[in-house]
Amino acid sequence: MDAGSASEGDITRLLCQWSEGRDEAFRELLSLAYDRLRRMAAAHMRSERPDHTLQPTALVGELYLRLAGAKLAGWMDREHFYRFCARAMRWILTDHARARAREKRGGELLLPLTEDVRWLGEREQDTFDLDRALSRLEEIDARKAQILELRVYLGCTASEAAEILNLSKATVDRHMRLACAWLCRELRPDE
Amino acid sequence: MHGSTLWRVEELFHSTLQQPEPEREAWLASKTASEAAIGEEVRSLLAADRRNGELSAQAAATRQDAAGEMPVSSRRFGAWETGELVGRGGMGEVYLARRADGQHSQRAALKVMTRNLLSREGMERFRREREILAQLEHPNVARLLDGGVSNSGEPYLVMEYVDGERLDQYCERRKLPVAARLRLFLTLCSAVAGAHRNLVLHRDIKPGNVLVTGEGTLRLVDFGTARRVDASSLETMAPLTPSFASPEQLRGEAVTTLSDVYALGMTLYQLLSGTLPFGGGKSAYETVQRVVEGSAVAPSMAPGVDPARRRELRGDLDNIVLKAIAPDPARRYASVESLAEDVERYLGRRPVQARAGDWAYRAERFVARHRLAVALSSLLALTVAAAAVGLTVQTRQARLEAERSRRLADFLTHVMGLGYDRESGPFRSEGASARVIDAIRYAADRLPAELVGQKELEAHLRANIGHALEALGDTTAAEANLRRGLALVDAGRNPALAAELTGYLARKSELEGDGESAARQYREALHLLDAARGKVPAAVEIVLVLNAWNPALAPAEGDALLERGSRRAREVGETSPIYAQVPFDRGVVSWSRGHPEEALPEFRQALAILDAIHPRPLEECELRQVWGQLEMSRGNLEAAEPLMNESLPCLERALLPGEGHLMWAQLAHLILLVKQGHFKEAAGPLDALAAEIPKRRPKDRQLLAAALKWRAKALCRGGAACGK
Numbered sequence: 002m003d004a005g006s007a008s009e010g011d012i013t014r015l016l017c018q019w020s021e022g023r024d025e026a027f028r029e030l031l032s033l034a035y036d037r038l039r040r041m042a043a044a045h046m047r048s049e050r051p052d053h054t055l056q057p058t059a060l061v062g063e064l065y066l067r068l069a070g071a072k073l074a075g076w077m078d079r080e081h082f083y084r085f086c087a088r089a090m091r092w093i094l095t096d097h098a099r100a101r102a103r104e105k106r107g108g109e110l111l112l113p114l115t116e117d118v119r120w121l122g123e124r125e126q127d128t129f130d131l132d133r134a135l136s137r138l139e140e141i142d143a144r145k146a147q148i149l150e151l152r153v154y155l156g157c158t159a160s161e162a163a164e165i166l167n168l169s170k171a172t173v174d175r176h177m178r179l180a181c182a183w184l185c186r187e188l189r190p191d192e
Numbered sequence: 193m194h195g196s197t198l199w200r201v202e203e204l205f206h207s208t209l210q211q212p213e214p215e216r217e218a219w220l221a222s223k224t225a226s227e228a229a230i231g232e233e234v235r236s237l238l239a240a241d242r243r244n245g246e247l248s249a250q251a252a253a254t255r256q257d258a259a260g261e262m263p264v265s266s267r268r269f270g271a272w273e274t275g276e277l278v279g280r281g282g283m284g285e286v287y288l289a290r291r292a293d294g295q296h297s298q299r300a301a302l303k304v305m306t307r308n309l310l311s312r313e314g315m316e317r318f319r320r321e322r323e324i325l326a327q328l329e330h331p332n333v334a335r336l337l338d339g340g341v342s343n344s345g346e347p348y349l350v351m352e353y354v355d356g357e358r359l360d361q362y363c364e365r366r367k368l369p370v371a372a373r374l375r376l377f378l379t380l381c382s383a384v385a386g387a388h389r390n391l392v393l394h395r396d397i398k399p400g401n402v403l404v405t406g407e408g409t410l411r412l413v414d415f416g417t418a419r420r421v422d423a424s425s426l427e428t429m430a431p432l433t434p435s436f437a438s439p440e441q442l443r444g445e446a447v448t449t450l451s452d453v454y455a456l457g458m459t460l461y462q463l464l465s466g467t468l469p470f471g472g473g474k475s476a477y478e479t480v481q482r483v484v485e486g487s488a489v490a491p492s493m494a495p496g497v498d499p500a501r502r503r504e505l506r507g508d509l510d511n512i513v514l515k516a517i518a519p520d521p522a523r524r525y526a527s528v529e530s531l532a533e534d535v536e537r538y539l540g541r542r543p544v545q546a547r548a549g550d551w552a553y554r555a556e557r558f559v560a561r562h563r564l565a566v567a568l569s570s571l572l573a574l575t576v577a578a579a580a581v582g583l584t585v586q587t588r589q590a591r592l593e594a595e596r597s598r599r600l601a602d603f604l605t606h607v608m609g610l611g612y613d614r615e616s617g618p619f620r621s622e623g624a625s626a627r628v629i630d631a632i633r634y635a636a637d638r639l640p641a642e643l644v645g646q647k648e649l650e651a652h653l654r655a656n657i658g659h660a661l662e663a664l665g666d667t668t669a670a671e672a673n674l675r676r677g678l679a680l681v682d683a684g685r686n687p688a689l690a691a692e693l694t695g696y697l698a699r700k701s702e703l704e705g706d707g708e709s710a711a712r713q714y715r716e717a718l719h720l721l722d723a724a725r726g727k728v729p730a731a732v733e734i735v736l737v738l739n740a741w742n743p744a745l746a747p748a749e750g751d752a753l754l755e756r757g758s759r760r761a762r763e764v765g766e767t768s769p770i771y772a773q774v775p776f777d778r779g780v781v782s783w784s785r786g787h788p789e790e791a792l793p794e795f796r797q798a799l800a801i802l803d804a805i806h807p808r809p810l811e812e813c814e815l816r817q818v819w820g821q822l823e824m825s826r827g828n829l830e831a832a833e834p835l836m837n838e839s840l841p842c843l844e845r846a847l848l849p850g851e852g853h854l855m856w857a858q859l860a861h862l863i864l865l866v867k868q869g870h871f872k873e874a875a876g877p878l879d880a881l882a883a884e885i886p887k888r889r890p891k892d893r894q895l896l897a898a899a900l901k902w903r904a905k906a907l908c909r910g911g912a913a914c915g916k
Binding site for chain 2: 117118119120123141142175178179181182183184185186189191
């Protein structure tokens, strides 16, 4: 996702090949996005140590299963691919939080990945609430939900999100500002 | 935000934000006078926007606080007072500390768990680190001095403060030679082995967790991820360092002492080569992928290693590191101690254990991964590797193929899954060579069944097998294999392979003493070699042209062959025994032309090359034999005796009884006795040898004639039987 590391052509080609049944194409796809995903996973799982990363395989393994399962979803291009990665990350983290809650284990909160909503993740509920809020937002304004998803779960910058969604950065900024306000109102209503 | 109002709300939200703060409310009110609901929504969102900003700022502040960027002032932890923040570890922060009660001025490192890590799991890990450290008493493990819970409920550990530098930086900055690095590494091994003896796994060994003080004392630190061997939980989420973590760790499988062996291997890799084998991937994903698939290049082949260091690492050190980091734990050293022992063996210039088994293993993996599609290139690699160990030599010399044969046996048996085991296998009747030769014969019998339809591959293998068999003295079996190989190969399409097979066949005839057939077959082989110009591996061509050289050739023709051999020998490199063949053979040629004195400087040069190779190549013993015979022929018996005495036992170990060159060497030894005047001592053994030759080597008339001649001399000079 870092500009230049994966061109649109590459990803579209790999997606095509994958949907035609070439399984190696998926591995290549995943490796294109892996760095970013891993960094995000580490941040989500909260690593305090700059030279340490948290066990990435569990997360990526799960991501793999999700992506492999979605093989027939028929996505077409780079935008779909990243949106799918963000969505996969959202599922994984939400499930993870759900499991932790079920087992009544504390700790390991979700870290906000975007500067715009730093408070996100301070409460244990935030992981589920964010998921539910995003589902509502999708119905109201799908574009904003996509942007939030990319920025929160994949840690994209505004420029990266703009590039992926083929929008201008200013447009992404405007969407984001309102989306964040909306999210804050949903998750942190004024007491 | 619903339907068409959405757009309106959004527009108002942004345009209001563009107004100066104090004027926003009035501005918004004026715009929404007629649409109260929309105005309310925008107002609510604007409030949320403000709140979002405040909450985010707060969150940033708390986090910075919690991260402890700046400890406001020194804090008390029990009897300890913290000073400067010196580091941040997996579990918390580390401060310099000293006793606050002034009892003594001991400096210590105080590790305190970060506030936001105070989860149950985190507490548990902290408690475990304390337990583990308390039980570890080792001079190379930073000692635990104290520990407890502060008044505000934070757990802390107080450890011996190590004023040192990371292991890798210490080595680099001081430009330590390899031996010094290995000695430091041995100290590290002893610390890890100590932990293992206490049933503790470190699980995060890497140069960054090893400190060396100015006096050169090494300390293993940070047991924050350590665990007891018997702990049952898998803890897939434990922090780790991908570049040093073993494949099983990355896969989330059970971690054992062998995972620490792996991390030690990676640490050694970095200490020796300055880099890591899997670091070159385009992404971390590739790194993990490569770790799991285990395609590490040898440290000597790592990028950026300078040529001198490369030469030093090649061979034993490469093998040691690669054995330690084998992706399959079962292929690694069984313990830290056995890794350390091998490093010690290397330092003591003794043969290391990491060797043939790993070589065979790599060949096996290679073949297993690519199956027969690339089997031809693996055989090419085999031929080159074999050449480096010891191919060749000139017609009149004893040749030692044991090492090469052993490797071939390993290769064949491992690849074909024959379960042949050098130490305890079914072939242990007549000593090492016998076991090797049995294994090769066995493998040769199985080839057709194993390689159905793989004609060229089988021909390649037949060439190697035939060459090994003739070197081991079984010329009959060698011939059968070589002829079978020739029947399989199309000389028009693959003249290189046909040349190789024909050359070995010529060699076989020569070894049997059948000079006429040999000369014809060599001519044929050289002809094929010309047809395959440029496509013959250096090792194969060198062996062939040097073997084809013969004193009966016209000098110009002979010289052309030698020149051709030495030209290609340069490709093999000067650290290879095959490189020594060039001066060796030039010496033999000078001798055969009646200038033994010109041979001496050549032999000296060859010996210098061979001496520098570790472990000692078998050619060295061969050279001593030839040199000894040369000295004897010039009448310099004092020089000949030690050379030949050193050489014969080694030849006897390596070659089968009855092998031509071994018998020539045995005869030479007896001739020396005769020349020294020990007629009686020589007579009996000469008798026995002369009786043995027709049985062992029926076609070798030259050898028989020589033995009979010297037997007669010994009897004649030694006693009454000589009627003068």
